[in-house]
Amino acid sequence: MDPLTFSLIWVFGWVILLLVAWHMRSSRRQRQLELQHKERMMAMEKGIPLPELPAEEDSGRRSGLVAEIVGAIRINPRWPLGLGALFVMLGIGISAALALSQEDYHYRVWSFGLIPVFFGLGLMLHYALTRPSAPR
Secondary structure, eight states: OOOHHHHHHHHHHHHHHHHHHHHHHHHHHHHHHHHHHHHHHHHHTTOOOOOOOOOOOOSSSSTTHHHHHOOOHOTTTTHHHHHHHHHHHHHHHHHHHHHHHHSSHHHHHEEEOOOHHHHHHHHHHHHHHHOOOOOO
C-alpha cells in the first residue's frame, strides 16, 4: 500500500471515529433528556411533586475518565503523599535489584532507579508545602 494512501486512511479514519463517538454521546444525552421529560410528564399527570431538573453540565468541562481522576484528586488532598511513597519504594526496589544483579551492565545503570525515588520525594515535598492547615 502506498504510504500516502495509508496516511490519508489513518487520519480520516481517526476523524470519522471521533465524529461517530461524538454523535453517539450526543444522541445518548438526547435520549436521557427525553426520558427525564417523559418521566416528569407522567409524574405531573399523577400529581406527584417533582424536584427541579438537574443542572446542565458546562460544555467546557472535561468528561469521562479524566474527569473522574481529577475529581478523585480534588477529593483527597493527600494524593501526593501516597503517590510519592509509591514512587520512592518503586525506585528503591529498582535500584536495589539493579545494584545486586550479577551482570556488569545492570551494576552500571543502577542509578536510574533513583529517578522515581527523587520524583516521589518531590511529591512528598509538594504535599508538605501545600497540605491544608489543621483546624483549630
